[in-house]
Amino acid sequence: MARVIAIANQKGGVGKTTTAINLSACLAERNRKVLAIDIDPQGNTSSGLGIDKNKLKNSVYQMIIGECTLEECLVHTAIKNLDVLPSNVNLAGAEIELIGIEGREYILKKEVDKIRDDYDFILIDCPPSLNTLTVNAMTTADTVLVPIQCEFYALEGLTQLIHTINLVKQRLNPRLEMEGVVFTMFDARTNLSLQVVENVKSNLKQNIYKTIIPRNVRLAEAPSHGLPINLYDPKSAGAEGYRQLAIEVIEKDDAEMYEKNDISEIK
Ligand code: ADP
Numbered sequence: 147m148a149r150v151i152a153i154a155n156q157k158g159g160v161g162k163t164t165t166a167i168n169l170s171a172c173l174a175e176r177n178r179k180v181l182a183i184d185i186d187p188q189g190n191t192s193s194g195l196g197i198d199k200n201k202l203k204n205s206v207y208q209m210i211i212g213e214c215t216l217e218e219c220l221v222h223t224a225i226k227n228l229d230v231l232p233s234n235v236n237l238a239g240a241e242i243e244l245i246g247i248e249g250r251e252y253i254l255k256k257e258v259d260k261i262r263d264d265y266d267f268i269l270i271d272c273p274p275s276l277n278t279l280t281v282n283a284m285t286t287a288d289t290v291l292v293p294i295q296c297e298f299y300a301l302e303g304l305t306q307l308i309h310t311i312n313l314v315k316q317r318l319n320p321r322l323e324m325e326g327v328v329f330t331m332f333d334a335r336t337n338l339s340l341q342v343v344e345n346v347k348s349n350l351k352q353n354i355y356k357t358i359i360p361r362n363v364r365l366a367e368a369p370s371h372g373l374p375i376n377l378y379d380p381k382s383a384g385a386e387g388y389r390q391l392a393i394e395v396i397e398k399d400d401a402e403m404y405e406k407n408d409i410s411e412i413k
């Protein structure tokens with residue numbers, strides 16, 4: 147059964163979408179079956195994986211408002227092992243349409259539960275806010291992965307995000323855990339990047355991934371070619387970073403599965 151990871155941080159521009167695209171592609175490269183779900187109306191995960199987001203007949207929006215099934219909006223990409231539930235600007239209207247609908251926090255989960263067994267990893271790229279769509283991602287997910295940009299205001303808003311995760315866990319999804327924090331856009335030439343990493347490490351009692359994603363212009367270029375970094379520039383520092391992160395995510399998942407199996411055997 148898939149491990150479902152919501153990639154969330156209500157700050158924009160911290161690397162959520164870049165992580166969703168490239169972690170998905172690097173997990174797929176390691177022969178894991180991956181589904182990337184784009185629930186940001188900007189649709190950048192969709193276009194970054196080569197999907198023409200403005201020509202979609204069905205997207206996550208239609209699925210959320212019940213106008214199509216998950217299968218009808220699922221896109222099998224040209225990349226081996228990688229499927230996408232794409233979105234576009236239509237999704238911006240979903241927030242309003244969902245007002246007053248009973249069980250609106252579980253709409254995504256209900257759909258995703260039907261296909262959980264078909265994948266090893268399901269990654270959800272969240273919009274830059276803590277709205278109903280993000281809550282839908284968190285009720286669907288097993289864990290939340292938080293990208294943190296190595297800049298001065300890195301910790302700003304993090305308390306609120308962790309509070310939201312805790313609220314969702316208490317009230318809507320008791321399974322929800324923190325996947326961990328991943329540093330993005332690390333610039334080895336500046337002291338600031340190093341200071342941010344040290345500061346977050348000493349202030350945050352969360353799992354912090356050892357892999358640190360470097361600032362790498364190839365990562366910023368790749369989306370305009372509709373390609374993930376491992377295909378756009380396989381030897382770049384960015385590709386290396388996301389491959390490393392994929393290995394860590396797989397190792398963490400394997401270790402937890404092993405633990406769970408162990409416990410059930412003891413019982
Ligand atoms: P978010 O989804 O959190 O808003 P994005 O992933 O879209 O953030 O990243 C914001 C911008 O920074 C994008 O233009 C993206 O290409 C760029 N970017 C993200 N990560 C890196 C990186 N490691 N190196 C260079 N540019 C990056």
Ligand code: MG
Nearest residue numbers: 162163186190
């Ligand atoms: Mg984004």
